[in-house]
Amino acid sequence: MERIALGVIGCGFFAQNHLHAWTDLRSKGVEIAAVCDVDESKARAAADKFGVKSWYKDAETMLKQEKLGLVDIVTRVETHRDVVSQAIRPRVPTIVQKPFGPDLAACRAMADEAQKAGVFLAVHENFRFQVPMRRIAELLRAGAIGTPSWARVSFRTGYDIYKGQPYLANEERFVLIDLGVHVLDLARVFLGEVEQLSAELQRRNPDVRGEDTATMLLRHKSGAVSIVECTYESRRLPDVFPETLLEIEGPKGAIVLKPGSVLDVTIAGKTTTHDVDAPVLNWAERPWHIIQESVVATCEHMLEALRAGRAADTAALDNVRTFTLVEAAYQAAAAGRAVRLA
Ligand SMILES: NC(=O)c1ccc[n+]([C@@H]2O[C@H](COP(=O)([O-])OP(=O)(O)OC[C@H]3O[C@@H](n4cnc5c(N)ncnc54)[C@H](O)[C@@H]3O)[C@@H](O)[C@H]2O)c1
Incomplete structure (x- = not known):
């Protein structure tokens, strides 16, 4: 090699x-x-x-x-x-x-x-490489719940992210660019490309410059609908930072990713529960271990794609599609109406 x-x-x-x-x-x-x-x-x-x-x-x-x-x-x-x-x-x-x-x-x-x-x-783009997301992608690929028709992708925290990344408080375009890219990417991965999107943006923390909360409604080309939301200004407890919570429903069942990386998979009226927490690598620390493990998985994926001479799953052109949704969300929020995507 x-x-x-x-x-x-x-x-x-x-x-x-x-x-x-x-x-x-x-x-x-x-x-x-x-x-x-x-x-x-x-x-x-x-x-x-x-x-x-x-x-x-x-x-x-x-x-x-x-x-x-x-x-x-x-x-x-x-x-x-x-x-x-x-x-x-x-x-x-x-x-x-x-x-x-x-x-x-x-x-x-x-x-x-x-x-x-x-x-x-x-x-x-590491969120789709997190342990629970890899498991959910496998379940969907295997047709466990049929073609998804509805989902909620949610990242809500009040964790002090400004401590490690003080520059974020001064970003003019903030949460959609920093965090929206991750949750919108997950919506694309699980439900496919988007044809229409509406968004509401809020700046709930008066000490930051840009929007810190985004709530979006997406219609996917498959006909599925998703609610995609992210905030750095939630007071809810437990604060599950940096976990993304997910609910996905299909004609045959539902997948729910709950706090603590607990995955409920309901098929034909029977629920099985799985622990999908990431391993804590020897250099990792809670609660960042979920992200840290995904960084290794993302880098490994890049290496495999490069060696195989193929584009990465999160190649530049793929990420342009995710970023198109970010831009559409800013447009939709400014215009106060849904934006149709080409
Ligand atoms: N994927 C995730 O989960 C995740 C989490 C946190 C941050 N990030 C991303 O990581 C990136 C870096 O963020 P950070 O918080 O580490 O920022 P940072 O400011 O701590 O680090 C950036 C470093 O780049 C250096 N730098 C700037 N311009 C350079 C240049 N031209 N050549 C060489 N070095 C240069 C700076 O001196 C600085 O040390 C951002 O894009 C951020 O969004 C991703």
Whole structure:
């Protein structure tokens, strides 16, 4: 198996999970060859902690000097357009963290650029790789409840996310871009593409700049309907951060993902309950373990897709579809009416 030399760009808060994940995946033939951060102290600290030979302050220099087989970009959204281009120009396969771009035009431009160059570009959209979501996808694929006709996808928390990511309080377009991308992606994965969407946005926390709560109603091309909601400003207890709760109904049964990663599957009037909590990896900590495990699963999926010469499930073009829903939600909320999608 040919070893893949990986470069990680951005060594901040969330990159720590990526660095652990790629270290765990060494047995799958990937090696962190270099790390890069414009903040020299972060690049140096990541190299020291994860035993990486080279560190850089500048991504272009890293891309010139290292022979990389894969780049993983874990910087914030406003940098993605430029850094993705820097990686694609020398034709290095690239993964970029969600949100893919600051707006739909930027996402499309990056997807086009990669397609024209024939370079692998995927978005690290990790929610669909969480343990419960993988199990639900399997059940749906097996036809356990028939074709889904109704669902609710819900992420509601009051967890202090501003502690680890203080910049979020200052985002003009906030919860839809940061969290809406995840829950809308799940709605697409489970119920298929969307033909109509309406949305209400609220800023319930007066200390943040953008909307922190989104409530959306989707009609899918299959005829299914879903309610997709997310907030960082809920006072409900227990606070299940960072769990997504789900209800999916079909003609033959229902699937309900409850707090504590408990999955109820009802088929023909009989309910079976499954524990679908993620394993707590040796570097993980509760309650982040659910997300942390999914980062490993996402990175592993990327590696498999790249080696197989196929697009990732969350390839750039796929994520453009998810981002189209985000943009539609902003439009629908501003216009006060449902938006039809092409
Ligand atoms: N998928 C998830 O579950 C999840 C969770 C949290 C954060 N994220 C995403 O991770 C990304 C990073 O967020 P974060 O909270 O770690 O931000 P952060 O600010 O802590 O880290 C970003 C790092 O990138 C560096 N950087 C900026 N521009 C650079 C450049 N051109 N070249 C090299 N380094 C550069 C910064 O110096 C900083 O250290 C965001 O897109 C965020 O949405 C994803």
